Amino acid sequence: CSMGSDDSYNFVFKVVLIGESGVGKSNLLSRFTKNEFAHDSRTTIGVEFSTRTVQLDNINIKAQIWDTAGLERYRAITSAYYRGAVGALLVYDISKHLTYExxxxxxxxxxxxxxxxxxxMLVGNKSDLGNVRTVPTDEARDFAEKKGLMFMETSALDSTNVEVAFSEVLTAIHKKVASREVTRGSISAVTLSRPLGPNSEALEERKGCCKSS
Known part of the structure; x- marks a missing residue:
């Protein structure tokens, strides 16, 4: 999928990253949205999101990817984080079995x-650490199949499958919306007639406002 221009898009899909601290969620986010990787793994506190517009089958989709930004350590993730999300990447580190458990x-x-x-999608990140792998690919794939999840192994470090993982999730979301398998309301994947502005719910959540909708 190619980078689209950021101001024209048909859909905005909110995708959340979840999983234990240190599995590489922030780097998956920055690799996909900015093609960057930070070697110093400082943990930021407070929810962050970045956007990128991609073109899938001639449809422009603005992906709004949210990162827990360290809150998972404190079990402090609120319902506002999940509100409106239509996709999720559940990330673990293939070299740390506890993150998979x-x-x-x-x-x-x-x-x-x-x-x-x-x-x-269940995502086994840090596939570049194959020599110290503790989570067998087949075991994780079987778990994903049993739970009805998509599955992919990625490396934010060397970019392996990062693009593919996000694209497959966005494509699957779009299929659900297009097939009317979900009503527009329940999955909140509405075609926005205007870009996300300062009054949008997403930005209110970012300011830490957690009014129940």
């Missing part, structure tokens, strides 16, 4: 707060 708990939290039709 917590996937079940993250899934439960996701389904407690998010739309039941949300598209979820």
């Amino acid at each position: 917590s996937a079940e708990r993250w899934l439960k939290e996701l389904y407690d707060h998010a739309d039941p039709h949300i598209v979820v």
Whole structure:
């Protein structure tokens, strides 16, 4: 998929990144939206999101990717983080089995707060660390299949499959919307007639406002 111009798009899809601290969520975000990778893994506190407009099958989709930015350490992720999300990447580190074991708990939290039709991909990040792998690919793939999730191994460090993972999630979301499998309201994947402005809910959430809708 190619970079589209950021001001013309048919859909805005909110995608959240979830998973344990240190698995590389922030670097997946910066690799996909800015093609950057930060070697110093400082943890920022407070929700962040970045956007990128991609073209899939001649449709311009503005992906708004949200990152927990360190809050997962404090179990402080609020329902505002999940509100309106139509996709999620549940990330673990292939070299740290504990981060994979917590996937079940993250899934439960996701389904407690998010739309039941949300598209979820299990992502084994840091595939460049294959020599110290502790999570076998087949085991993770089987788990994903059992739970009805998509699956991909990525490396934010060397860019492997990052583009593909996000594109597949966005394509799956668009298919659900296009097939009317979900009503527009429930998955909130509406065609915005105007760009996200200062009055948009997303920016209010960013300011830490958590009014229930």
